[in-house]
Amino acid sequence: SDGSIRLHQMTSECPIMQWNDCTNGQPIVALQWALTRPAVFFALDASSNIYIWDLLENDLLPVAKETIPSGKVVAMALLGEPEKANGLLGIVLAKESGQIDIQYVKKKWASP
Numbered sequence: 835s836d837g838s839i840r841l842h843q844m845t846s847e848c849p850i851m852q853w854n855d856c857t858n859g860q861p862i863v864a865l866q867w868a869l870t871r872p873a874v875f876f877a878l879d880a881s882s883n884i885y886i887w888d889l890l891e892n893d894l895l896p897v898a899k900e901t902i903p904s905g906k907v908v909a910m911a912l913l914g915e916p917e918k919a920n921g922l923l924g925i926v927l928a929k930e931s932g933q934i935d936i937q938y939v940k941k942k943w944a945s946p
Contacts, residue, residue, distance in 0.1 A: 835861045839877060856885065856896065861920050869914035870923045882907040886943055905929040921945035
């Protein structure tokens with residue numbers, strides 16, 4: 835609820851990594867690991883901003899931030915085929931209006 839993200843190992847209650855206030859205090863609505871690249875995850879905040887984290891490139895800050903300007907985004911899901919080498923990765927965004935958008939991710943964040 836405060837915009838913090840914590841990375842946990844299943845065998846410990848203490849986080850391995852913790853990023854405080856990475857969304858300028860906005861609650862995180864959704865967070866999901868990339869299906870095609872294990873070091874990448876995406877976070878959606880309550881202001882319809884998507885933060886892209888690539889832990890191999892930078893483990894302190896997101897590597898990119900995208901604001902969805904048209905309509906409030908209330909849910910996010912990723913789609914892709916991890917067993918295929920094409921590295922296609924998409925983001926499905928559900929808006930408050932009921933509209934669904936699908937956007938493809940740049941290859942550098944999607945390729946295995």
